[in-house]
Amino acid sequence: MSSTPIAGGWRQSLFILRANRLSAAAGVGLLILILTALLGPMLSPYDPIVSDVPQALQPPSAAHWAGTDQLGRDVLARVIAAGRLDFAIAAAAVVLSFVVGALIGGACGYRGGRVDRWVGRIVDALMAFPLFVLAMAMVAALGNRVENIVYATAIINLPFYIRFARTEVSVRRHATWVEAASACGNGPGRIVTRFLLPNVLPGMAVQISLNLGWAILNAAGLSFIGLGVHPPTPEWGIMVAEGARFITDGKWWLVAFPGLALMLSVLCFNLLGDGVRDMLDPRMRT
Amino acid sequence: MTAPLLRIEDLRVSFATRQGQVQALHGISLSVSPGETLGIVGESGSGKSVTAMAAMRLLDRAGRITSGRIAFRDTDIVAAPERVLRRLRGAAMSMIFQNPRAALNPIRSVGLQIADALRAHRALSAADARREALALLEQVKIRDAARRLDAYPHELSGGMCQRIMIAMAIACDPALLIADEPTTGLDVTTQKAVMDLLSQITRDRHMALLLITHDLALAAQYCQRVTVMQHGRIVETAPPAELFSAPTHAYTRALVAASPTATSTLRPHAAASPIGKTLLSVEHLGKTYADGTVAVADVSFTVAAGESLGLVGESGSGKTTISRMVCRLVDASLGRIMLDGDDIGAIPAADFHRSPWRSAVQIVFQDAGESLNPRFTAFDSIADPLRRLGPTRSREIAARVAECADRAGLPTALLHRFPHQLSGGQKARVGIARALAIRPRLLVLDEPTAALDVSVQAIILDLLDSLRRDEGLSYLFVSHDLNVVRMLCERVLVLQHGRVVEQGTTTEVFARPTAAYTAELIASIPQYAGARVTEAVPTGN
Numbered sequence: 001m002s003s004t005p006i007a008g009g010w011r012q013s014l015f016i017l018r019a020n021r022l023s024a025a026a027g028v029g030l031l032i033l034i035l036t037a038l039l040g041p042m043l044s045p046y047d048p049i050v051s052d053v054p055q056a057l058q059p060p061s062a063a064h065w066a067g068t069d070q071l072g073r074d075v076l077a078r079v080i081a082a083g084r085l086d087f088a089i090a091a092a093a094v095v096l097s098f099v100v101g102a103l104i105g106g107a108c109g110y111r112g113g114r115v116d117r118w119v120g121r122i123v124d125a126l127m128a129f130p131l132f133v134l135a136m137a138m139v140a141a142l143g144n145r146v147e148n149i150v151y152a153t154a155i156i157n158l159p160f161y162i163r164f165a166r167t168e169v170s171v172r173r174h175a176t177w178v179e180a181a182s183a184c185g186n187g188p189g190r191i192v193t194r195f196l197l198p199n200v201l202p203g204m205a206v207q208i209s210l211n212l213g214w215a216i217l218n219a220a221g222l223s224f225i226g227l228g229v230h231p232p233t234p235e236w237g238i239m240v241a242e243g244a245r246f247i248t249d250g251k252w253w254l255v256a257f258p259g260l261a262l263m264l265s266v267l268c269f270n271l272l273g274d275g276v277r278d279m280l281d282p283r284m285r286t
Numbered sequence: 287m288t289a290p291l292l293r294i295e296d297l298r299v300s301f302a303t304r305q306g307q308v309q310a311l312h313g314i315s316l317s318v319s320p321g322e323t324l325g326i327v328g329e330s331g332s333g334k335s336v337t338a339m340a341a342m343r344l345l346d347r348a349g350r351i352t353s354g355r356i357a358f359r360d361t362d363i364v365a366a367p368e369r370v371l372r373r374l375r376g377a378a379m380s381m382i383f384q385n386p387r388a389a390l391n392p393i394r395s396v397g398l399q400i401a402d403a404l405r406a407h408r409a410l411s412a413a414d415a416r417r418e419a420l421a422l423l424e425q426v427k428i429r430d431a432a433r434r435l436d437a438y439p440h441e442l443s444g445g446m447c448q449r450i451m452i453a454m455a456i457a458c459d460p461a462l463l464i465a466d467e468p469t470t471g472l473d474v475t476t477q478k479a480v481m482d483l484l485s486q487i488t489r490d491r492h493m494a495l496l497l498i499t500h501d502l503a504l505a506a507q508y509c510q511r512v513t514v515m516q517h518g519r520i521v522e523t524a525p526p527a528e529l530f531s532a533p534t535h536a537y538t539r540a541l542v543a544a545s546p547t548a549t550s551t552l553r554p555h556a557a558a559s560p561i562g563k564t565l566l567s568v569e570h571l572g573k574t575y576a577d578g579t580v581a582v583a584d585v586s587f588t589v590a591a592g593e594s595l596g597l598v599g600e601s602g603s604g605k606t607t608i609s610r611m612v613c614r615l616v617d618a619s620l621g622r623i624m625l626d627g628d629d630i631g632a633i634p635a636a637d638f639h640r641s642p643w644r645s646a647v648q649i650v651f652q653d654a655g656e657s658l659n660p661r662f663t664a665f666d667s668i669a670d671p672l673r674r675l676g677p678t679r680s681r682e683i684a685a686r687v688a689e690c691a692d693r694a695g696l697p698t699a700l701l702h703r704f705p706h707q708l709s710g711g712q713k714a715r716v717g718i719a720r721a722l723a724i725r726p727r728l729l730v731l732d733e734p735t736a737a738l739d740v741s742v743q744a745i746i747l748d749l750l751d752s753l754r755r756d757e758g759l760s761y762l763f764v765s766h767d768l769n770v771v772r773m774l775c776e777r778v779l780v781l782q783h784g785r786v787v788e789q790g791t792t793t794e795v796f797a798r799p800t801a802a803y804t805a806e807l808i809a810s811i812p813q814y815a816g817a818r819v820t821e822a823v824p825t826g827n
Contacts, residue, residue, distance in 0.1 A: 176656040179615055183649050184720070185639045185674030198661045 023275025030268040033261070037083030046074035048081035048234045057246065060253055067253035069239075070246065078234040079257050085235055087265075089146065090215035093153035098208055100154070101161025102200070106192045108162070109169030116166070123159045131156040135218060139227045149228050153215050164207055168200040206273040213269030220262055236262045290317035291462055291494050292341060292379075297354035299333075299340055310336045312518045313354065320461060323488060323495040325505030327541070328515035329739035330710070334498045337515070338464045341496070342379060343371055358462070377407040380455040384467040386447035390439040396450045397423075397435035403454040422453040427483060445476035449483065456487060463488060464496045469504070473600035474766060478810040481508055500739065502545045504812040506530065514538050544744035546769035562591030565626060565760045566612065566728055572620030573607050573784075581607045582784045585621075589728065594754060594761035596775035596792065598768055598807070604784035609732045609764045613649045614638040625728065645675045648726035652733040654713035658705040664691070664716045665701040671724040686723060694719035695749055711742035718746075722753070729754075731763045735770060747773055768811055772796060780804045 018024070041048070046064075051071035060067045066076035108116040126134075138152040169192070172178065181195050216236075222228040223237030231238060236258040243254025299311040311333045318324050328334040339345050341356060343363050356363035358379060361370065383389040391399055400422055401415035410418070416435070423431035426449040439447055448468060455463055465484065469477035485508050488495045499505050505512045506526035513523040514537065522535045533539045566589040573582040582604040589595045599605045610616040612623060614635050623631030630643045638644055648671070651657035658667050668687045677683060688698060696715040705713055714734065721729055731750065735743040751774055754761055765771050771778055771792065778795050780788040780803065788801040799805040 176651045176653060177659045179610075180649070180651060180657045180717075180720070181659065181670070182615055182639055183613060183644075184671035184724075185644045186670070187639050188636075190674075195659050195661075199659070 020275040020278060022271055023273075023278075026268040026271035027275065029264065030272060033083060033265050033268065034087060036080055037087055040080030040083070041077075044074070044077040044080060046077040048073060048078040049232055057251055057254075059251075066257040067251075069243065069254050075239075075253055075257050078239060079236070079261050082234040082236045082239060082258065083261060083265075085146070085229065085233065086216050086219055086262075089150055089153065089219040090212050092150045093215045093219075094157065094208055094211050096150065096154040097157035097161055097211075098204065101158050102165045102197055102204065103193075104158075105162040105165025105167075106169045106197050106200075109166040110173055110188060110192050110196065112170065112173075119162065120166075123162050126156075126159045132218065132221060135222060136225070136227055139222055144227060144230065146229060149219055149222055152222070153218050156218070157211055157215065160207060160211070161204070164204060165197070165200055168203060169196045172196055172199060202277045205276040205279075209269050209273035209276050213266035216262065216265055216269075289319075291320045291322075291359065292496070293317040293355070293357045294337070294341065295355040295357075297337070297340060297356060298352045299336055299345065299349055300352050302348045302350070309352075310349070310518050311340070314515070314518070314520045316513055316520065316523065318462065318494045318496055320494055321488075321492040322511070323485070323497060323509045325497045325499060325509035325512040326515060327499060327502050327505045327512055329500060329541075329741060331517070332515040333518035334515050335466055336518075338381070338466050338496065338498050341464065342375055342381060344375075344381075373407070376403060376455075376460070377458040378460050379462040379464065380458070380460045381464040381466065382448070382451045382455045382468050384470050386451045387439055387444060389451055390447055392439055395436045395438055396442070400450070400454050400457060403457040407458045418457070419453070422457055423450075425456075425487070426450070426453045428453075443476075444472050445480060448472065448476075448480050452480075452484065452487070456491070456493070459491065460493065462494045462496065464498070466498045467500070468497070470500070474768070474810045475600065475806060477504075477812070481812075484508075501812060502541055502740070507812050514541065540741060544741040546740075546744070546747075546767070546773055562593075564588050565591045565593075566762070567624040568608075568612065568621065569624065570621040571608065571611060571618055571623065571631075573604070573611060573616070574619045580784055582611070582618075585781070585784070585786055587779050587786070587789065589760050589762055591727070591760055592754070592758050593777070594763055594775045596771035596778040597762060597764045597781065598766070598771050598778055599781035600766060600807075602783070603781040605764045605766075605781050606732060607784075608781075609649070609730045609762065612728075612762060613647055613730050614641075614643075615649075639674075645671070645724040646726055647728045647730065648721040648724060649730040649732060650717050650721045650734045653737045654717040654734070655705055655710065655737070657717050658713060660705055663702050663704055664696065664708065664712075667705075667716055668701075668719045668723050671720060675724050687719075690719040690723045691715075693722060693753065695745075710738050711746065714738060714742070714746050715749075718749070718753070722757070725757075726759070728760045728762065731761055733765050733767075736765070736767070743770070750774065768796070768807060780807070 051073055053072050055068050055072035056070055058064055058068045064074050064076070066074070066079065069075055069078070104119060108119050135152040135156050138155065139148050142148040142151070173196070178191060178195060181191050186195070219228065220235070220237030220240070223235045224241045226241070229235040229238060231242070239258035240255050243251070243258070246254050294317070295315045296313045297311055297315070298309065298313050300307045300309045314333070314337060316324070326334045326337060336345070336349065340351060341363065345351070351364055354364070358374065361374065363371070390396065397416060397419045400419035401412065404410055404415050404418055420431055420435055423434060428434050428446060428449055434442070442450070468484065469480050472480060481504065484495065487493065497505060497509055506529065510525065511523060512526050512529050514521045514529070514535070516537050521537045522529070522533070529538060530542060533542055568588070569586050571582060571585045574580050585604070585608060587595065597605045597608060607616065611618045614630060614633065617635045618631055621631065622629050625643060625646060628643070630641070633641050633643070662670070665687055668690055669683050672683045672686055677686070687701070691698060691701060694715040696712060696719055700708060700712060708716065717734070734750065735746050738746060747770065753759065761774070763771060763775050775792050778789065778792045779786055780795070780801065782803050788795060788799065788804045795804060796808060799808060
């Protein structure tokens with residue numbers, strides 16, 4: 001079915017990216033970051049976990065581009081390996097909250113009534129919490145595991161998707177083309193999933209892109225305060241937390257490189273948002 | 287002849303768009319004398335509104351006057367500094383817009399808004415401004431003016447909002463009034479009242495009127511001269527009598543032919559396929575909303591197989607509600623809807639999409655563009671009912687889609703396009719093809735041509751008429767446009783406030799209306815009384 005959002009092809013996407021150079025640059029930057037995260041561990045000559053104490057705390061050099069940490073591990077190898085985990089956590093969390101949020105929000109926006117009011121109040125209550133504190137509480141209660149970071153990040157993102165989908169669907173709910181869909185024999189389920197939600201997607205895509213950056217920060221933040229991945233595992237948040245102890249001694253590279261990776265990926269996701277929306281909106285096609 | 291009030295010479299305007307500069311006006315020239323009424327008639331995209339906006343230099347940021355002259359009295363509008371223009375606008379030349387409700391500030395009472403217009407150009411105290419605003423409301427014949435002064439736009443009807451706009455426009459006694467589609471979207475009786483008011487005010491105050499409209503008959507009825515525009519050029523300018531009796535340009539001839547009139551029919555109704563037995567029978571239908579509003583009360587009618595019944599009424603008459611109830615998109619509160627002897631009204635609207643009857647009743651919506659899912663291609667839109675209700679094999683679906691598109695006159699090459707890539711007429715064809723796809727027996731047509739230009743409307747009406755004959759369909763044709771109903775329907779049902787006022791054969795009702803309301807409706811249709819040379823059997827273009 002050509003109603004799938006990406007249909008229309010690469011040529012169109014390229015055309016839009018040409019008009020949105022900043023988004024294009026962000027996309028390229030992200031592609032490089034993700035590819036490095038995927039392939040990097042195979043290319044890197046150093047193991048990100050095994051310690052090599054004699055080599056500890058060396059500044060960036062030809063052998064160790066980003067220096068070594070307090071256990072003599074190559075910082076660059078660890079930054080690359082950490083990217084895998086951080087991207088995976090963020091992607092999983094955002095996909096989860098997007099799918100669940102769009103369905104709940106879509107159903108509420110379409111049905112209205114009592115369920116809608118109750119879901120709305122619960123969402124309001126969720127949003128009234130300081131979200132990071134909520135995530136901390138959830139990980140602390142459920143246990144210090146990667147899945148739990150994903151769930152916690154997904155849940156704190158959920159309210160935005162529910163609200164967005166609900167509002168956008170309820171605006172379109174009385175559109176003539178929804179009536180037409182009903183006259184063509186589509187039931188409520190299909191109307192929400194096949195008609196209404198795809199029309200809401202362009203707006204949501206921006207949210208997804210912004211959220212991915214935010215989710216990375218969130219995962220790193222949880223690890224930074226010790227509620228997340230366990231220490232030997234490379235992860236940007238832990239690396240910054242561990243490196244912070246040495247920064248007063250002038251060992252800046254322990255913090256700078258994971259911090260830089262974190263900043264760049266968040267920045268790229270944020271910049272990509274606008275370009276993604278234009279790409280998914282068929283009205284931009286001429 | 288006196289010196290013209292407004293003179294436009296060789297005006298060219300272009301707009302900056304994604305595709306580069308697009309020329310909207312290709313050198314137009316016209317003039318309006320003091321006290322004269324000039325109509326500018328054209329279809330969408332002809333540049334008539336751009337002309338009006340340029341005359342006040344109110345083009346939006348993307349638009350630019352590339353060459354030409356606009357002179358208002360002695361002022362060179364093209365070159366004048368913004369400060370000079372601000373003094374002119376509202377005081378010497380003012381404008382009223384298409385959608386009065388959108389043109390008014392929703393959070394300010396109308397009295398204050400009229401006072402704003404007055405105080406922008408004259409030093410008046412608030413009390414004096416209020417007194418003058420009241421006088422203006424009385425001049426635009428708003429009943430109970432003192433009370434309406436403190437009303438907000440949403441508390442007033444569309445016709446009343448337009449009267450307020452007129453009051454604001456004439457507040458400073460301008461010499462030129464530009465009316466851009468002032469009655470589009472208003473009911474036909476309201477349209478007549480507003481136009482009568484406008485022509486009386488301009489006559490009394492010796493004001494020049496530039497009336498911009500898509501309705502040739504309306505312009506002919508109210509204007510001394512009519513200018514016809516097409517594709518940013520002036521095609522011809524003539525007094526209405528000449529325009530109708532001896533149109534010199536081919537486009538004017540086509541436009542005159544396409545405009546439905548009080549006497550035009552597509553082909554004799556007698557030639558319609560023999561009327562069969564009763565297909566749809568609506569008995570004592572009623573609809574009361576949760577807040578107690580009665581939208582429809584005790585409406586009964588029948589539609590025979592192969593017959594076309596017109597449902598006529600103004601906004602709020604319940605005609606749209608009836609069409610939705612017959613389509614089973616909305617539940618009725620009372621009464622029965624019998625289709626071929628089965629009470630389809632008994633199936634709740636929420637479950638009707640699963641009913642085997644779903645494919646028997648289909649609908650063509652008012653605004654074709656609005657009725658198509660923006661993310662479906664034309665093919666997907668037409669295939670949608672087939673996928674839900676018809677054959678499941680994709681080859682059969684594709685064949686049927688192609689067949690329906692062909693029947694509706696939609697080129698196969700356009701099937702992969704999205705709605706925004708299609709013109710208004712093409713979207714209407716997609717909507718018709720979709721309704722035909724599942725081979726319904728009853729087609730509900732809800733103002734299917736209301737959003738279309740007259741020349742496209744003529745083609746679509748012709749298409750609908752031949753489809754009915756060829757496929758043996760029954761039509762329930764909902765419209766506010768009596769001329770259109772006359773062209774397509776054998777019988778007509780006139781509705782007012784949710785009740786049937788009159789019903790009968792179309793010829794009978796139009797020739798000898800028994801209800802006063804029907805007579806008023808017929809009298810309100812704008813029409814040019816002069817001789818007509820061409821009778822409308824519209825031809826495609």
